[in-house]
Amino acid sequence: MDPDSARLHTLFHLYTNATCTAEERHEYLQLVKQQQYADALQQLIQQQLEQTDAEGELNPARAAVILRSITGGGAGGKRIALRRWAPWLAAAVLLLAAAGVWLVYDGKEEQGGQPPVADNNDIQPGANKALLTLADGTVVALDSAGNQVIQQGAVAIRQQAGSLQYDVQEGKAATGTNLLTTPRGGQFRIVLPDGTKVWLNAESSIKYPVVFAGKERRVTVTGEAYFEVAARADMPFMVDAGRHTALQVLGTRFNINSYDNEPALVATLLQGSIKLMQTLPDAPAPLILRPGEQVAVQQRPGSKMQADTARVMAWKNGVFNLDGVDIKELMRQLERWYDIRVVYAQQPPDIRLFGKISRNKTLNNFLKALEDYEVKFKRQGNTLIVLPGA
Structure with missing residues (x-):
């Protein structure tokens, strides 16, 4: 052999x-x-x-x-x-x-077939929506249909097509901090004042200054975010990600998943380099990530491992990638994307799913893709009850 x-x-x-x-x-x-x-x-x-x-x-x-x-x-x-x-x-x-592994198939319509029948009781998938909190405390609701310019001193904030961009007038001083928050069932994209692009997943946030000044560019993130950081060797980009963890980067592309109800904070690097540090007095030495690597942080950072980058980036690309996902992990994703509450009638089966399903599906259509497996569902309004399979 x-x-x-x-x-x-x-x-x-x-x-x-x-x-x-x-x-x-x-x-x-x-x-x-x-x-x-x-x-x-x-x-x-x-x-x-x-x-x-x-x-x-x-x-x-x-x-x-x-x-x-x-x-x-x-x-x-x-x-x-x-x-x-x-x-x-x-x-x-x-x-x-x-x-104990089940393949999930995302069925498409046959050419010339009839579109799905609309269900008025169905739950729609998430969409581009967020709340922007300005430095003076003003809260502005954002969505995919909005097209506006928000003036904040010397800073013009332009909203268009589910995205936000900051423009600072040359020669004008600007201070203050803004907060962009996506609710459950929301996502949004922002271009920060330095040109860094950030995509926020549902139930996430990013806090940032309206102008980066000083020796570093520092932001704070909760939930999940994907970054394409504008390169500036003279001003490192810092991300405070929770769980006493910070990332130091230069020009790079990476994803950070730091939801409180997930077992670990997971940082995944796609391009460039990242230094992952903990902010505890007895913190271990920083870890340097290379492209394609990821690390999970619970109380302490785990070992670096090769990442399944397609799975990590699926949410940004409009897909649920279920490769290796168990039922409970999937239900947490559905809670955030469809703005629902999940309860369990009993302990769900210990099975792993494999497959891909579009995030544009309604909840009922999503659940149909799972109906042949060892788990069933019952809906009561915005509550999804997970039942034992038949």
Whole structure:
């Protein structure tokens, strides 16, 4: 067995036993995309299927539904060209089901098909909306339809198409701090006075001066934000992100997830470099992140690991990326995006989801993509009750 095939064998068993790290999962998913490993992967699946078949714990009917979705045989969706893989893909679906992993399919309309019927009781997805608190305490409501100029001394704040931009008159002094806050069901984009671009996810905020002065550019963030920082070697960009954690950056692109109800603060670097520091008296040495790396901070920073950047950036790109997500994590995302409350009738099943679903779907249409799995839902107004599966 060549080294690459041996590595695939190792990763396959770690993956199907749900004992792989995030880095190993990323490596495995990259390997199985390569045509040269198709035969080896088929053999591994067949061996595992023979082992699990005798236990009688698989659900072929449910696997068939998932398989039809993957291959385009269901109600809508693009057909995948790799038709010859379908026989062992069916076995793969069965195997994933046995391992507590479910594929979520984002069905599209067939060409010439009828659009979904409108449901007046449905909950719409989030949209561009935010509140801007000016230095004098004035609060301005912002949305995607707004088109206005807010004058704040020597600073002109221009709102257009779900975005905010600051323009400072040359030669004029400007002071004060502004706060941009997105509610549940909201998102917004801002261009800071230095040209740095920031995207805020739902239930997030950024606090910043109307003009950056002094030796550094410092902002404070809650929730989730993606940054494209304007390069200024003479004035480092600092982000206070909560949990006694600060990031020092130069010109860079990164994402910070610091929701209070998530188990850890997660910083992910896409380009440039970041120095992650803790502001505690006995803080460990700073960590330097390189592109493609991320670190999670609970009480103390964990080890650096390779990031699944597609999953990290999915929210900004209008997608829920469910790769490796469990039910509770998904429900927290839905609470923020659809402005709902989630309660559990009992402990939800310990399963992992894989797939992608558009953030533009209404809540009911989103939930339909999950209806074949070991979890059911009941809605009472803005409350979503998670029930045990049938």
